[in-house]
Amino acid sequence: MGADLLAIVDIRASQINRCAWCLDMHTADARKAGVEQRKIDLIAAWHEAPALFTEREPAALALTEQVTLLHHEGVTDDVWARVSAVYDEKETVHLLMAIAVINVWNRMNVTARTDLPPEPATAG
Template sequence: MTTPEHPQRVNFFKNAPEVYQAMIALDAAARKGVDPALAELVLTRASQINHCAWCIDMHTADARKVGVSEQKLFLLNAWEEVPGLFTEQERAALALTEAVTVLTDGFVPDDVYNRAAAHFDDGQLAQLIGLVLTINAWNRIAVTTRRTPPIR
């Protein structure tokens, strides 16, 4: 939530409309062929890592709409600790999401990439990578401009 100490910054979408439109197009392209429930888990997890309140709020709501269980949403930030809850495909996608989002070692480890490649064909894997890079861009826009979700 923006406060007097931390007010919302520039309205990025109003002041960079071409970039915004390009982001919308990129987002739509990245989602093609990706299961909506898996997409929302990936989008929410990257947003958690990036501390993007706006995107966490939006994607948890969207996840519920496409049938992701409350339990999965509540335990998403500890997905590795509940192997029976998330499918192997979801776990592979979440591991890749974390590796691409954090990049602390400057690369995505081979074991993480290979795990994802075992669950997704080349086209699906490329889409998943595109989805992760897109949410990371959205997160950076929202966090930088201090875009916060409405309090309900």
């Protein structure tokens, strides 16, 4: 599983959890991993922009949303089948662990009210 996909997952969970610190970090990670800015900008609206995402990305995003919002309806059979269709068992475990980890980090940063890191100094 590539850094680009993991950054996309981290961004989506961080959007849902409203973790600005993580969003700041993971959008930068996504750019470093080669994710197009347009795709980064539209992660929150991935359902409405299917042409921008690979076959595997929407499955990961759907799982990210349902795991992050587990209390709503759990993970549906449809989403699990979608993930299983494009990820093998090992990749699915890796994806699920990545979603779990970002949710823990989001919750810690939101709870602790972690401020955004300072902007780097620019040459003037």
